[in-house]
Amino acid sequence: MLPLLLILAQSPLPSRGLAIDILRPHFNTAKTSLLSVAAFASGRVAVGPVGFTFELPYFRIDPNPGGPTATLGNPYVGVELGRGTHTRVSATAGVRFAVVKDIDDAKVIGSYVDVSRFEAFRSNTFSIHTAVRLRLQNDAGFFVDVSGGPTAWIPTQPHAQTEVVLHHEVSVGHQGSAAWFAVGYNGLSVLTEKPAAVGELTIGELNLSIVRARGRLRPTFQLLLPLDEEYSAVVGFVVGLGVAIRI
Numbered sequence: 001m002l003p004l005l006l007i008l009a010q011s012p013l014p015s016r017g018l019a020i021d022i023l024r025p026h027f028n029t030a031k032t033s034l035l036s037v038a039a040f041a042s043g044r045v046a047v048g049p050v051g052f053t054f055e056l057p058y059f060r061i062d063p064n065p066g067g068p069t070a071t072l073g074n075p076y077v078g079v080e081l082g083r084g085t086h087t088r089v090s091a092t093a094g095v096r097f098a099v100v101k102d103i104d105d106a107k108v109i110g111s112y113v114d115v116s117r118f119e120a121f122r123s124n125t126f127s128i129h130t131a132v133r134l135r136l137q138n139d140a141g142f143f144v145d146v147s148g149g150p151t152a153w154i155p156t157q158p159h160a161q162t163e164v165v166l167h168h169e170v171s172v173g174h175q176g177s178a179a180w181f182a183v184g185y186n187g188l189s190v191l192t193e194k195p196a197a198v199g200e201l202t203i204g205e206l207n208l209s210i211v212r213a214r215g216r217l218r219p220t221f222q223l224l225l226p227l228d229e230e231y232s233a234v235v236g237f238v239v240g241l242g243v244a245i246r247i
Helices: 003-008 105-110 115-121 229-234
Strands: 016-027 037-047 050-061 069-072 076-081 087-096 125-137 142-155 163-175 179-190 202-212 217-226 235-246
Touching: 016 217, 037 115, 050 105, 050 115, 115 125, 115 163, 115 179, 115 202, 125 163, 142 179, 163 202, 202 229, 217 229, 229 235
Parallel strands: none
Antiparallel strands: 016 037, 016 235, 037 050, 050 069, 050 076, 076 087, 087 125, 125 142, 142 163, 163 179, 179 202, 202 217, 217 235
């Protein structure tokens, strides 16, 4: 599930909400203005045990020297099945439509802002996402969250080959009466390669999230730290601020 929408789903279903998530990368390749950001507008509505989600991504980069470039990303729509309180198993499925066509700095670098949303700025790609999530939580509010599943990258250009990747995530944290805290790992592995190359074609990031756990308006802070050498060569770290609104 999308990060801020996951926050909305922590309370018993049904839940509805909107969220805006703004991520500011620190680039190692060049100096950029403070307005070089990725923004994700998203929404969720639950009908019984089924949750419907959408996301609209945007990315702008303003290198110095050089002029700014910006792009709308590939929008996402999906569904989530499953409910529970302390032990919860859920499944998600969705698609990202191939809106991004041409390749420029905003589209290429935008994919590296958040591994869990890598496909948001991948050009000429229609992607199909699936995942299974297991969440265990005790009476004190401590939880473990594990998820993973394959995603198909289907090219929209002729003669290009479909690729299959694996998104995998694990996080631990605490959901108290006032705040929600978690640390974890997000990773992506390309599976349509020789087995020996899968490890080399895996990128990942550590993440820290702190969220207000109650109220209609729920601000959040995120910190993402790239682990892969190729990834960290582009992005040093990412600071995120956002807000989720229950409606």
